[in-house]
Amino acid sequence: MKYKKSKKLSILLTLSSIALLSIIACEDADDLADGSDTSETLAIYDDVLENLSENVITPSITQYQTSITSLSEAVDEFSQTTTQVNLDAVKTAYKTAYLDFQKIAIHNFGTIAELKLSETNNFYPVDTTDAKEFIEAEDYDFSDILGSDSHKKANGFPVIDYLLHNDDVPLTLFENDDKAITFLDTLVGYMLATATEINTSWATEKENYVANTGIQSGSSLSTHINASLAWFEDAIRNDKVGNIIGKNSPNEEFDAIENALEAYFEAEANSNEDFSIELLESAIDAFEKFYLGNDDDGTEGKGFDDVLEELGKTSIDTEIKAQFTSIKNTIDTRGQISGDDALHAAIQEMITIWKSDFFNALNITDGDGISDGD
Numbered sequence: 001m002k003y004k005k006s007k008k009l010s011i012l013l014t015l016s017s018i019a020l021l022s023i024i025a026c027e028d029a030d031d032l033a034d035g036s037d038t039s040e041t042l043a044i045y046d047d048v049l050e051n052l053s054e055n056v057i058t059p060s061i062t063q064y065q066t067s068i069t070s071l072s073e074a075v076d077e078f079s080q081t082t083t084q085v086n087l088d089a090v091k092t093a094y095k096t097a098y099l100d101f102q103k104i105a106i107h108n109f110g111t112i113a114e115l116k117l118s119e120t121n122n123f124y125p126v127d128t129t130d131a132k133e134f135i136e137a138e139d140y141d142f143s144d145i146l147g148s149d150s151h152k153k154a155n156g157f158p159v160i161d162y163l164l165h166n167d168d169v170p171l172t173l174f175e176n177d178d179k180a181i182t183f184l185d186t187l188v189g190y191m192l193a194t195a196t197e198i199n200t201s202w203a204t205e206k207e208n209y210v211a212n213t214g215i216q217s218g219s220s221l222s223t224h225i226n227a228s229l230a231w232f233e234d235a236i237r238n239d240k241v242g243n244i245i246g247k248n249s250p251n252e253e254f255d256a257i258e259n260a261l262e263a264y265f266e267a268e269a270n271s272n273e274d275f276s277i278e279l280l281e282s283a284i285d286a287f288e289k290f291y292l293g294n295d296d297d298g299t300e301g302k303g304f305d306d307v308l309e310e311l312g313k314t315s316i317d318t319e320i321k322a323q324f325t326s327i328k329n330t331i332d333t334r335g336q337i338s339g340d341d342a343l344h345a346a347i348q349e350m351i352t353i354w355k356s357d358f359f360n361a362l363n364i365t366d367g368d369g370i371s372d373g374d
Helices: 008-020 039-080 084-105 110-114 117-121 128-137 156-165 170-175 178-211 220-245 264-270 274-292 304-310 314-334 342-362
Strands: none
Touching: 039 084, 039 178, 039 220, 039 274, 039 304, 084 117, 084 156, 084 170, 084 274, 110 178, 117 156, 117 178, 128 156, 128 178, 156 170, 156 178, 156 264, 170 178, 178 220, 220 274, 220 342, 264 274, 274 304, 274 314, 304 314, 304 342, 314 342
């Protein structure tokens, strides 16, 4: 089995996490996008920080913990009373939590990055052989993401998808195998512990995030932008879209990985990619709201579109918004993620715009050292 996973995100986010927790004063006028440090320019960066913290990051962390808690409660009830009604409740809670995961995963810095939330909660395709061996032997450590490649390949939402949708009659699987229920219960318990730790840590990180003002290298905004774009490249362009069509960066092609579809087993069971598309749309929506500074209900707040307006770069804002529309229209017209590379090309174009235009407008250094959008 060939897995195409970029090392760039892990390296960048390890450095970014350290940088974010440092309080760096915004004193160098050359770091501002237009070469000035007017109170108006500084104020809008402060406004964006405050808004992202209060209305974008914090709600995503809180909501994820809430949805994982609901999933844990549903699994506990199912483990005690193994009925179809309770299994359906688990499936519903799983889908809600998986969608909420997309909203928190984009903010991949600080504790979220240090705990490797994306790697532990959403590595796919699942290694079903490892999963079966873990269940049968009752020998698993879901936190062993660094020590065991096997644990990484049978972890998080993808292995829940496997348990809930792989068998023709999933209820029978759990009725006949207490070990499968124990595995599921232990896994969700670990995911809840991770979500709780992220929520607890953010209470402290939040203060540092807001205090680390400006846009210079090492500032919260620069760190957050780099981390989120790196996540967009790896998690959306590569994992959600690229692997299943055999293409990651523009010049990197390989044999398509047939089962490298998010929520693959549900797609196979239902003979459609509807939920896989929902997950992709949720991730794109989270990235757009990060850019706009909008909360989950769509209420407008100070975002990077306002920064570009302050800097007199409205044409770049127009270009970015148009590309979000292009990506969503492409998804709507195809009805599936697999197929040709049109969706991949639309996503790649967004990356190119950010690296070539958006980063330059704000005078942000590209964290991976590559400015050509690949």
